[in-house]
Amino acid sequence: MTQASRPPVPPPPKVPRPPAPPKVGRSPGVSAEVATPQAPSQAPRSTEAPQLAQPVASGAAGSRRGPGPTEGHPTLREIVTRANEEGISDLHLGVNEEPRFRKRGDIVSPGYPVTDLNTFMSWLRECMSDDEIGYFQQNLDFDGAFDFGFVRVRISAFDTFRGPSMVLRLIAATILTMEQLNLPEVFKKICHYHKGLMLITGPTGSGKSTTLAAMIDYMNKSFPYHIITIEDPVEFVHESKKALIKHREVGRHTLKFFNALKGALRQDPDMMLVGEIRDKETMQIALKASTTGHLVAGTLHTNSAIKTLTRILDMFSAEEQKSIKVSLSESLVAIIAQLLCKTTDGKRAAFHDILINTDVIKEYIVKDQYEEINQIMLKDTYEGMTTMNKSLYTLYQEGRITEETCLEMSPYPNEMAQMLRGRV
Structure with missing residues (x-):
């Protein structure tokens, strides 16, 4: 026809x-x-x-x-x-x-x-x-x-x-708690920072919003904060408890992420949530806010903590990158990269790269020494850091995922195979 x-x-x-x-x-x-x-x-x-x-x-x-x-x-x-x-x-x-x-x-x-x-x-x-x-x-x-x-x-x-x-x-x-999501204890530790930049990263459908909502819910119950969220669109809706929470939706309550984030600096916030850091201008304001006494949380579409660092730098010209490395090293609290895998009980579980910005990590960020950062994430369990392979291996040891799932979902399957054989 x-x-x-x-x-x-x-x-x-x-x-x-x-x-x-x-x-x-x-x-x-x-x-x-x-x-x-x-x-x-x-x-x-x-x-x-x-x-x-x-x-x-x-x-x-x-x-x-x-x-x-x-x-x-x-x-x-x-x-x-x-x-x-x-x-x-x-x-x-x-x-x-x-x-x-x-x-x-x-x-x-x-x-x-x-x-x-x-x-x-x-x-x-x-x-x-x-x-x-x-x-x-x-x-x-x-x-x-x-x-x-x-x-x-x-x-x-x-x-x-x-x-x-x-x-x-x-x-x-219903917003799930960190306990219901089986998130590592280090997530609560990250929530106790009063200023700085924390980033939750992962591809679409990896559960970033669910994890971030659980962290906001924990802060909402624990701290007398003023929290402003800027999202496109608003997803999880929080009711103010100990904290005062105000949701703003891009297109309905503000015209641009940049405008809302810039304006939020004048609205007496303790914490700001940026639904997605999409461009150089938004990242600049987020860094500025995190260095002036505010806690800023945001998401990016990257698959690992190291790739998040390089993605941020790639937003800026070569001339700007040196100053951005310094600013990032000073303001960063943590990067949590998350993916999901199928579990043996018919559900899905999150596994993570977790990078905590210690004094040593700050030096490596400024010097672009990413392999050294990865080695610290492998070994520094005291700070709560981990890699996706270590996180997957923990799920395997708990009986929640199979060996095949470990190898299929691992970003570094050769290393994963060695871990499964007890060689790492």
């Missing part, structure tokens, strides 16, 4: 629209940096791929504001409820595709039928406002979050060759 002959999607019944709230470059609730609206891409599309449907009637996100899913298809709430009960981390939903779950790191099919456009648009209406759907239709990309009550979801909607799609990351309503 050609594009011209495709039957149009029937328009929903019209209802009066409420007055639109004032907007600054973007519709309320869009959780991303403000972008200047542009016309949808004019690139050629396959005649098989359905176009995005037109905006629906007005109403609150999550309510029924138009036709529901096609007969035989579940609602989005039903899918999310099942996924939450089964411990699923991500939902992959798209037109002309079967819905898929990510379970223990693998993509699996839950057995739902292939999604049609009407069903997909009904799902959008369950988790996005009309303004957000309109923004998606205009820009073909959207990032945001929605709260179903029993679970929050982080939304990433995008257009594809086969039609519009979205990925939902499930964020548990």
Whole structure:
């Protein structure tokens, strides 16, 4: 069927629209940096791929504001409820595709039928406002979050060759403690620093946000701090306890990470959480804040503590790197690089590179002596440092993972094989 002959999607019944709230470059609730609206891409599309449907009637996100899913298809709430009960981390939903779950790191099919456009648009209406759907239709990309009550979801909607799609990351309503996550005792020690920079790193889906939420929760219960979080979007929502916590979402409460972090310095914070340090300017402000008596926590997409150091330096020119090394050596508290592996009990466990910035480490950072840093991480158990191989080997000794998992997940499998044979 050609594009011209495709039957149009029937328009929903019209209802009066409420007055639109004032907007600054973007519709309320869009959780991303403000972008200047542009016309949808004019690139050629396959005649098989359905176009995005037109905006629906007005109403609150999550309510029924138009036709529901096609007969035989579940609602989005039903899918999310099942996924939450089964411990699923991500939902992959798209037109002309079967819905898929990510379970223990693998993509699996839950057995739902292939999604049609009407069903997909009904799902959008369950988790996005009309303004957000309109923004998606205009820009073909959207990032945001929605709260179903029993679970929050982080939304990433995008257009594809086969039609519009979205990925939902499930964020548990209950924040797990460090004890429940079986995190090493050194994590609490890191939380007791009053100033400096601590970085939680790892690829997407490695549990960085869960670990950082557990650390913030520990501080929230323990210290009379003022904590400001700057995220895109807000994921775990903390209720103020001993600490006062204020969440800011990029695109909704501030226009840019840089602006919010710079402004936070004038808002009497004890700690600042930066959802992701993406560029040189944000890193500079984070370093400045950490050297002026504040504790700053942030995330980066790197796979090891050593790679985190080199990634930070690569943000700057060769002329700037010398001063950044000095600044980093003075302000750094710790780098925690995290990955997940499958356990023998059907769950997943985190394993870590943990670098604590001791006096010796400071000297090695300034001198670019990364191999020496790695050797200290291997040997200095007193400070709580470890490497991913040592962390994996500990899980193996506890019977939580198999020898095959050790070798598969190890960043240095030859060294891991020697550890398993008792040679290291």
